Amino acid sequence: MLDDLDKTDRKILALLQQDGNLTAAEIADQIGLSQSPCWRRINRLQQQGYIANRVVLLDRHKVGLGVVAFVTIKLSSHGRNSLEEFELAIVGFPEVVECWTVSGAMDYILRVVTQDMDSYEFFLRHKLLKLAHIHEAQSHISMTEVKNTTQLPLQP
C-alpha cells in the first residue's frame, strides 16, 4: 500500500492536498519533473484510490454557519442493532460532519455544525436526542477554531 508511494508521489499528494487546482504541469514544475511522468503519476494515484475525492471547501462563516459543537455520547444498550440504528441516523444528519467511535469514557464523539445556538438547540432536542438508545450526551460548544485542515500528514 504505502510502499507504492515514493518521495515523488508524496510530494504530488502534498501539493494536491493544499491546492486541488494545480495542473499536472504546475506540479511538475514545483517538484522538478516534466509534465508527462507527473501526469501519469497523478493518474495512477487517482486510479489506485490514494486520491479519494476532489472537493470544494466552503467558508463556514460566509455561508452562515456560526456554531461548531462537539457532542460526546454514551449509548444505553450496546446491542448490534442499537449501534447500527444510531449510526445510520447519524449519517443522515447533515449537521453532523464527523462521528467517530472512541475508546474510554464515551462511546461516540460528534462534530456538529449549525447556523446559531438556536438551531443547535433545535438539532439537539428534536433530532439527536430523539434517537433511541442514547444514555448520555454532553455538548461542548467550540469558541474558536485554532486549526482545521483536510491535509493529512505525509512523511516527506
Added chain:
Amino acid sequence: MLDDLDKTDRKILALLQQDGNLTAAEIADQIGLSQSPCWRRINRLQQQGYIANRVVLLDRHKVGLGVVAFVTIKLSSHGRNSLEEFELAIVGFPEVVECWTVSGAMDYILRVVTQDMDSYEFFLRHKLLKLAHIHEAQSHISMTEVKNTTQLPLQP
C-alpha cells in the same frame, strides 16, 4: 453575507462540496440552468470568498495513516501568552488536523492522525506533551469512522 446566496447558489455549492471536478456545464445541467450564468455564479462565489479552497482528499488508510485520536487538553496557566504559544505550536504539528477551543471541562480538543500506535505514542510524548502550560491531557483513540465529511450543511 448569507443573504447573498439564493437557492441556485446553494445548489451550486452543495454540488461542488460533493465533487470539485464538476464543470460549470455539468452543474448547469443538474440544476436546470444554462452554462453561462452558472459559470458566472461559480466565479462570483469564488471571488466573494464563499468558496474557500479546492483540494484533494486522500484515502487515509491507503496512505498508511491508521490511527485517529482525540485529545482533550487543559492548560495550567491561562495567560494570553500561554494560549498563543500553545496554539502556535499546534498549528505547526502536521499530525494535528483539527484543534478547537471548547467550553466546559476541557480547554482544547484536538484530532490527531498518525500511522500507528507507536507513532502516536511518539507524537504524544515527544511533541505534544513537551509543550509548556499543559496541565492535563486525555487521549481517546478512535476505533471506527462512522462519518467524516467536508460537506457543510446548507439550507436548500
Added chain:
DNA sequence: TGTGAAAAGGCGCAAAC
C-alpha cells in the same frame, strides 16, 4: 521511468441577444 513535443478536445470566458 523520465524527456520532449505534438494532437485533440474540453472548458473557461465573453459578446450579443
Added chain:
DNA sequence: GTTTGCGCCTTTTCACA
C-alpha cells in the same frame, strides 16, 4: 438568463532516451 462561439490551456498520447 439564454444561446453561440472563439481561443487557450489541459489533458492525453506517442516516439525516444
